[in-house]
Amino acid sequence: MSARRRDGVARVVVTGMGIMTTLGEDLDGFYGALMEGRSGIGRLRGIDERVSARIGGDLSAFDLGAHLTSAGGRYPAELVERARKLLRMTPLSGRLTAVAALGAFVDAGLGPGVVDPTRIGHVLGGHNLNPAYTSSNLAMLREEPEFIDPLFGLVGLDTDVLAVSSEMLDLRGPSYLVGAACASSNIAILSALDLLRAGRADAVLVTGGAMDVDALWLQGWVIMDAISYRSFNDAPERASRPFDALREGFVPSVGAAAVLLETAASARARGAVVRAEILGAAASSSASRTSKPNLDAQVRAIGAALQDADVPPARVDYVNAHATSTTQGDAVEVAAIKEVLGARAYQIPVNSTKSMVGHCLTASSVVELVATVLQMERGRVHPTINQEVPDPTLDLDFVANVSRSQRIDVAVSNAFGFGGLNSCVVIGAAT
Amino acid sequence: MTRDEILGAIKTNMLEVIEGARGREIREEHSLVRDFGADSLEIVEVVSRTMKQLKLKVPRTQLSDAHSIGELCDLFLQAAVTAGR
Numbered sequence: 001m002s003a004r005r006r007d008g009v010a011r012v013v014v015t016g017m018g019i020m021t022t023l024g025e026d027l028d029g030f031y032g033a034l035m036e037g038r039s040g041i042g043r044l045r046g047i048d049e050r051v052s053a054r055i056g057g058d059l060s061a062f063d064l065g066a067h068l069t070s071a072g073g074r075y076p077a078e079l080v081e082r083a084r085k086l087l088r089m090t091p092l093s094g095r096l097t098a099v100a101a102l103g104a105f106v107d108a109g110l111g112p113g114v115v116d117p118t119r120i121g122h123v124l125g126g127h128n129l130n131p132a133y134t135s136s137n138l139a140m141l142r143e144e145p146e147f148i149d150p151l152f153g154l155v156g157l158d159t160d161v162l163a164v165s166s167e168m169l170d171l172r173g174p175s176y177l178v179g180a181a182c183a184s185s186n187i188a189i190l191s192a193l194d195l196l197r198a199g200r201a202d203a204v205l206v207t208g209g210a211m212d213v214d215a216l217w218l219q220g221w222v223i224m225d226a227i228s229y230r231s232f233n234d235a236p237e238r239a240s241r242p243f244d245a246l247r248e249g250f251v252p253s254v255g256a257a258a259v260l261l262e263t264a265a266s267a268r269a270r271g272a273v274v275r276a277e278i279l280g281a282a283a284s285s286s287a288s289r290t291s292k293p294n295l296d297a298q299v300r301a302i303g304a305a306l307q308d309a310d311v312p313p314a315r316v317d318y319v320n321a322h323a324t325s326t327t328q329g330d331a332v333e334v335a336a337i338k339e340v341l342g343a344r345a346y347q348i349p350v351n352s353t354k355s356m357v358g359h360c361l362t363a364s365s366v367v368e369l370v371a372t373v374l375q376m377e378r379g380r381v382h383p384t385i386n387q388e389v390p391d392p393t394l395d396l397d398f399v400a401n402v403s404r405s406q407r408i409d410v411a412v413s414n415a416f417g418f419g420g421l422n423s424c425v426v427i428g429a430a431t
Numbered sequence: 432m433t434r435d436e437i438l439g440a441i442k443t444n445m446l447e448v449i450e451g452a453r454g455r456e457i458r459e460e461h462s463l464v465r466d467f468g469a470d471s472l473e474i475v476e477v478v479s480r481t482m483k484q485l486k487l488k489v490p491r492t493q494l495s496d497a498h499s500i501g502e503l504c505d506l507f508l509q510a511a512v513t514a515g516r
Contacts, residue, residue, distance in 0.1 A: 085450060088448075089448075089472070089476060146479075146482060147479070147483045150475045150476050150478070150480075151472060151475065151476065
């Protein structure tokens with residue numbers, strides 16, 4: 001492994017990953033799309049025409065049956081059957097998240113009897129996961145209360161997104177949701193790290209829960225001027241342009257991802273393939289309910305994560321930035337990276353996965369952890385696309401438009417959420 | 432509305448929802464739980480789908496009295512009569 005751990009603290013490794021986004025339903029497809037610089041952003045289906053925002057990453061047409069059939073041999077037949085039965089009556093968020101969870105579980109080489117299920121936890125990063133499903137039931141309620149989805153009282157809860165995957169995979173250890181707006185999934189990783197270091201579990205599945213956005217949320221973000229809605233409705237693939245001078249807001253995207261974190265001892269005992277190590281993590285607050293980024297709180301989160309990882313700034317090789325394509329957010333993050341990493345910030349690539357996949361909201365940090373580990377394993381960094389008009393105030397190496405070879409031993413992944421919530425995870429390459 | 436129409440709708444929804452019913456003969460004297468292994472959520476879903484499909488409302492307080500598919504049919508038939516259909 002690439003960094004020294006404090007004596008007596010359990011090391012935590014990544015042994016499985018799964019992905020479910022507009023850029024791919026499996027790791028190779030996702031990696032290929034990222035390296036090509038492909039955009040997963042298009043017109044959103046079924047949005048009220050009066051809503052100004054109409055672009056994003058749309059997975060409303062996701063076909064579970066086709067996915068399970070095409071995934072074929074990758075999944076054990078028993079798990080495919082469980083997935084078909086459980087997910088039939090599950091809203092979109094739970095379906096997408098479960099597919100990512102299934103991918104991570106199988107990628108980790110887990111299955112019945114491999115690890116004691118009472119020692120496998122599940123932490124889901126996310127909240128407000130099913131607004132589109134809730135809106136459609138609200139419309140039905142107005143028409144005829146008896147005809148709402150009969151399972152609404154159960155599957156309308158965010159906890160059902162966690163529970164359906166836990167039942168599918170028989171995860172019986174500590175399980176709960178972590179909510180921190182767009183930092184939810186990074187803080188879910190932090191929480192899983194704590195569970196594993198504390199010995200409360202041997203493995204923890206961390207899922208980034210897909211948020212199935214609806215017109216109400218889009219319009220809410222339009223009114224706040226948080227999302228892109230002015231210039232790119234007719235060129236959606238150009239809308240997510242972090243760091244570029246023409247950026248005008250984030251681009252929401254529906255997507256999910258999952259990683260299986262495990263103590264190094266557990267992974268070693270069962271001969272699992274280690275994909276990467278979670279070296280450290282940290283979170284901070286700016287004690288603010290607003291959406292405004294805060295330099296000091298971001299610096300504290302990144303600095304504390306490096307300290308937790310016992311990694312000096314000079315050893316950081318790459319930053320997967322939060323970089324949502326908002327005017328203020330990207331600028332403050334660049335300033336925070338410079339403040340923590342000093343001269344090193346100018347020597348390393350800093351890219352934005354969101355430039356291609358969009359902002360997967362509460363799931364984004366797990367999506368970006370998967371992107372980070374794939375780049376680390378394959379020695380290549382993906383581009384930040386839509387770099388057309390450089391912003392003279394943002395002067396780091398954003399890997400503009402074209403991928404390139406890059407050795408990464410230590411990576412930093414940032415995430416910052418509305419409500420002053422900041423987080424950072426430090427990842428080390430497997431050795 | 433005829434008893435056959437109601438039974439047809441219940442059967443269609445059972446086949447969609449209850450795995451244990453697929454490929455099996457479904458008769459009025461059968462029980463959803465005993466004969467096809469349906470769980471409580473699946474029963475709720477079969478009843479709700481049938482109500483929506485037939486545009487009929489069966490009082491949910493009476494559903495626990497229906498132990499067989501035939502008795503469930505009786506409740507729907509009664510609702511059709513009440514609705515003047």
